[in-house]
Amino acid sequence: MDIFKIRTAVLDDLETLLEFEQGIIAAERPYDPTLRAGRISYYDLGELIKSDDAEVVVVECEGSIVASGYAQIKKAKAYLDHEVYSYLGFMYTHSDYRGKGLNKKVVDALKTWSDSRGISEIRLTVYSDNIGAIKAYEKAGFTNHLIEMRLVGPK
Template sequence: MRTRTATRADLPVLREFEQGIIAAERPFDPTLRPDPISYYDLGELIDSDRAEVVVVLDGDLIVGSGYAKYKGSDPYVAPAEHAFLGFMFVRPEYRGCGVNQLVVAALTEWARQRGFSELRLRVYADNTGAIRAYEKAGFQEHLIEMRRELTLE
């Protein structure tokens, strides 16, 4: 398997992956609107010089994806900017085969070449499979975001 930078020709597959991500995350997030929804402007990410979208190929088949993009940090923390990772998807039949590791390695290299000293990502607290994959890639839990629904009287 190998990685490469995504192109606009990959958009049909990448849009399928996006819907796969949404379907996988629905059980973890009751705030998601009903379908159809979209998380990303994938074409804009592919075209941006401030982002990198990568795919993992097994032969000619795209089996995984992810992106890294410049993101400003909160004004009171260092570093001022970090590389934010998202759009991490692996075809179900390829999970556990190191595809996510290849995505993270490619995006880590992209971030290093641009002088970033930190990578960040978000994952649902109950998504234990994803958490294990990210911990395996060297990520550590940093901050927990909490929410509470209010009933309107």
């Protein structure tokens, strides 16, 4: 029997999800020197939960939320061969539950949601130095597509 249950997030989950968001930010700070110091936020999780164009999912184990992710329908650039795509974000697994395939469960649920909306193009972004995350996404079927580069000029 699978002890992990995946479900759509609800507003009552926000306290835990906001903690997860801070966990994501803490994990990503070493990869991104452009993140502002102090407490920041990436997402409006409440709006994502309420949106018809997004799906936020959580994985529960024995009544506790242990992983999360979202898919949001976004408009594609006019020159691409698809009009919309699902953008995945907020991918987080509590440290006690990593290595148990929960990221794949989340991605699979978000793929299913995207498929139900007629969306076959699914994208996400990951820091190029975050090898663990890249391997997890490759296990879920993603391939490397673009590399974003930056140049810092004089101040």
